Amino acid sequence: MEFAWFKGHGTENDFVLLPDHDGTLHGDLDPAFVAALCDRRRGLGADGVMRVVRCTALGHNSPAEWFMDYRNADGSTSQMCGNGIRVFARHLLEQGLVEGPEFPVDTRDGLKFLSVEDDLLSVDMGAWTTGAHTKVAANGQAWEALEVHTGNPHAVAFVDSLADAGTLVEAPRHDESVFPEGVNVEFVQRLADRHVAMRVHERGSGETRSCGTGACATAIATAKADGQAGPATYRVDVPGGTLHVTVSTDRTVLTGPAVIVAGGTMEWSA
Numbered sequence: 001m002e003f004a005w006f007k008g009h010g011t012e013n014d015f016v017l018l019p020d021h022d023g024t025l026h027g028d029l030d031p032a033f034v035a036a037l038c039d040r041r042r043g044l045g046a047d048g049v050m051r052v053v054r055c056t057a058l059g060h061n062s063p064a065e066w067f068m069d070y071r072n073a074d075g076s077t078s079q080m081c082g083n084g085i086r087v088f089a090r091h092l093l094e095q096g097l098v099e100g101p102e103f104p105v106d107t108r109d110g111l112k113f114l115s116v117e118d119d120l121l122s123v124d125m126g127a128w129t130t131g132a133h134t135k136v137a138a139n140g141q142a143w144e145a146l147e148v149h150t151g152n153p154h155a156v157a158f159v160d161s162l163a164d165a166g167t168l169v170e171a172p173r174h175d176e177s178v179f180p181e182g183v184n185v186e187f188v189q190r191l192a193d194r195h196v197a198m199r200v201h202e203r204g205s206g207e208t209r210s211c212g213t214g215a216c217a218t219a220i221a222t223a224k225a226d227g228q229a230g231p232a233t234y235r236v237d238v239p240g241g242t243l244h245v246t247v248s249t250d251r252t253v254l255t256g257p258a259v260i261v262a263g264g265t266m267e268w269s270a
């Protein structure tokens with residue numbers, strides 16, 4: 001099978017995009033195929049894969065034309081990817097598949113609204129919720145963490161220094177009764193007022209250089225800890241760059257760069 005691919009990243013959270021506009025090429029993506037594409041030695045290398053497919057091809061009655069079919073590097077699905085959807089939007093704009101500056105994209109977490117301003121892409125991530133305090137553990141240490149849902153599940157732990165979490169080769173342990181479907185874990189260090197640094201271990205992808213939903217979860221947890229009442233914008237530094245998150249009571253808006261860096265066609269035999 002020959003197919004087209006593109007590669008892009010948002011603050012170095014990187015993705016392979018697979019155009020499958022009418023849903024006839026890739027069907028329900030095989031997890032082994034996704035994992036092989038994401039392999040950094042044997043494949044193109046990425047933290048995840050996004051199939052670019054029309055909502056109508058999936059039988060979805062949606063105000064959006066395009067659906068982001070997101071997969072983690074291990075082939076598992078997630079409801080939402082904040083950096084992924086911004087890279088997806090950049091691809092749609094560059095290929096003339098949408099008209100800017102504002103447009104919707106459908107996801108497993110529902111409709112999201114994108115807006116573009118030069119090299120920055122913003123996504124209105126919609127509603128968020130928080131749960132109870134829970135615990136995460138890694139490398140022989142444990143931390144209290146806040147359960148946050150930004151479409152997908154997160155546990156946010158404040159640390160004195162980002163180095164405290166050590167190497168995150170293995171997934172931090174979490175309470176299975178709180179997160180039965182796994183969790184993305186953020187370690188957060190305060191740097192200044194409304195300015196934090198974050199490391200993340202992503203469910204299904206391992207430690208990545210950035211995570212958009214994780215930056216939103218981090219900003220939500222920080223705003224709660226600050227007792228912030230009205231909307232506030234937080235700067236979240238990640239190993240791959242800087243994101244900004246505006247937290248309001250009913251939504252978050254995530255802003256940062258998103259670029260397409262390569263593309264081509266590929267032969268694939270299973």
Ligand SMILES: N[C@@H](CCC[C@H](N)C(=O)O)C(=O)O
Pocket residue numbers: 013048072077078079080081082083084152153184202203204205208210211212213214
């Ligand atoms: N990198 C993403 C999050 C991707 C999904 C996550 N690993 C999960 O399984 O929920 C982002 O930028 O939000």
